[in-house]
Amino acid sequence: MSTVQHALEQALQTLQPSHLQLLNESHMHNVPPGSESHFKAVLVSAQFDGQGKVRRHQAVYAALGPLMQRIHALALHTYTPQEWVELNQAPDSPNCMGGGKHQGE
Template sequence: MSKIDLIQTALQGALQPEHLQVLDESHMHSRGQETHYKAVIVSEQFAGLNAVKRHQKAYAAMGELMQQVHALALHTYTPQEWAEQGVAPASPVCAGGHK
């Protein structure tokens, strides 16, 4: 099972998202393959939580798997927020080692 599959499985199981997209963005960085990820998570479990608490829930879902990831960009939405926005922002160019 690939690392992206492990991330998806961990987030899916804990957060039961209505929408989940996990992208490997390692190609945008110089730290090697399977190091940088972006996750777009839409879950009712985020209702009433600020960004910090939403991210803490996602990190908790990842558990020990976080030790294998250098960077994880989280974009967390409630279903209502996602219906209004419908798209996560593009990832910035890495200032610390863009190829």
Template sequence: MQKQEMIVGLLTKALAPLHLSVENESHMHNVPPGSESHFKVQIVSDAFTGKRMVQQHQLVYAAMGGMMAQIHALALHTLAPDQWHGQAAEASPNCMGGSKGA
């Protein structure tokens, strides 16, 4: 099973998201082809209601468990349902450490 699928499974099981998007952004970084090291997650969950952003992120980290040790970077966009209006997560910035686009 690929890491992206594992992330989806872990977050779905733990946080019952109303919306979940997991993108492998490894190709945007100076890593070998096929890498699964950089991910962007947008997740909307009732579990985030009334929680500060750091608490929301802590819930995601807890859901990921040992999987976090296998990932170099995880860009999180966490929202409570009342904060989400169907918008996509912001585009990630270009890699500053050896971007393949440069």
């Protein structure tokens, strides 16, 4: 496991997740091999009960604090335990479009 990924996972433990999946998706983007710049976080926590997406994301950003400066992108999928029971999966990440450029341009 990468050092940035490990630091992110440790910081997210403050949210007491019942499920945490942190995927390094840097390989899906136009970055050098071995980069730790793009992550997808699937986080299930009872702390999200009664909160909308914005408040949940703010809680994640607060938990990560200065670690956010070490990454370029973080796709957040935050759920309450009940929502996770109903869904049991997060959506797939979209393919990178090369920094916002479409193929053929």
